[in-house]
Amino acid sequence: MKNNKKLLLTIVVGILILLGFGYFLYGGVETTTMGPSGNSISFNGTELKEEKNGQLIWSVKAEKISVDQVTKVVTLENVTGTFHKDGKILTVKAPKGVVSKDHGQITLSGGIEATSSTGATLRTEGLEYRSKEQLFKSTSKFIYTDVDTTLEGDVLEGDMILQQVTAKGHAKLIRK
Numbered sequence: 001m002k003n004n005k006k007l008l009l010t011i012v013v014g015i016l017i018l019l020g021f022g023y024f025l026y027g028g029v030e031t032t033t034m035g036p037s038g039n040s041i042s043f044n045g046t047e048l049k050e051e052k053n054g055q056l057i058w059s060v061k062a063e064k065i066s067v068d069q070v071t072k073v074v075t076l077e078n079v080t081g082t083f084h085k086d087g088k089i090l091t092v093k094a095p096k097g098v099v100s101k102d103h104g105q106i107t108l109s110g111g112i113e114a115t116s117s118t119g120a121t122l123r124t125e126g127l128e129y130r131s132k133e134q135l136f137k138s139t140s141k142f143i144y145t146d147v148d149t150t151l152e153g154d155v156l157e158g159d160m161i162l163q164q165v166t167a168k169g170h171a172k173l174i175r176k
Helices: 002-026
Strands: 029-032 040-052 055-068 074-085 088-099 105-116 121-130 135-138 142-145 149-153 155-159 165-168 172-175
Touching: 055 088, 074 105, 121 155, 142 155, 142 165, 149 155, 149 165
Parallel strands: none
Antiparallel strands: 029 040, 040 055, 055 074, 074 088, 088 105, 105 121, 121 135, 121 142, 135 155, 142 149, 149 172, 155 165
């Protein structure tokens, strides 16, 4: 009777150790079937970044990042991005995002809020960042506010910290 209890206890402890080891190895990664090719891998709580000459250009953190293994397109959920230039920082938050396979373009969507270290803010539903040109472009109507002005329009184009912006289509400028 004692031998059976010891054997059963040993088996249970062994299974728990294997489960713990399995969670340790695979706990933050889940394989899913999403995306155009139907073959993706997902990570929870991961960061992507670009550096040039040892300087951070941008970093994007997301609660969940899925990479399509065929197209190499990266899909993001609950995104926080920081964009750096000349000591100034722009922080962008969005529910969804997509990073192109060459990391040259980040497309954000769904209630985007951006805040610059200079005090400027931007609200829009869609925003693209092109890494090569280091430019933002809204893909929907926007409201941009800085210290002394509010700017509204159909499309906004701006540098990577929203210090220099241009409004296109039904633009309205309000001075405070």
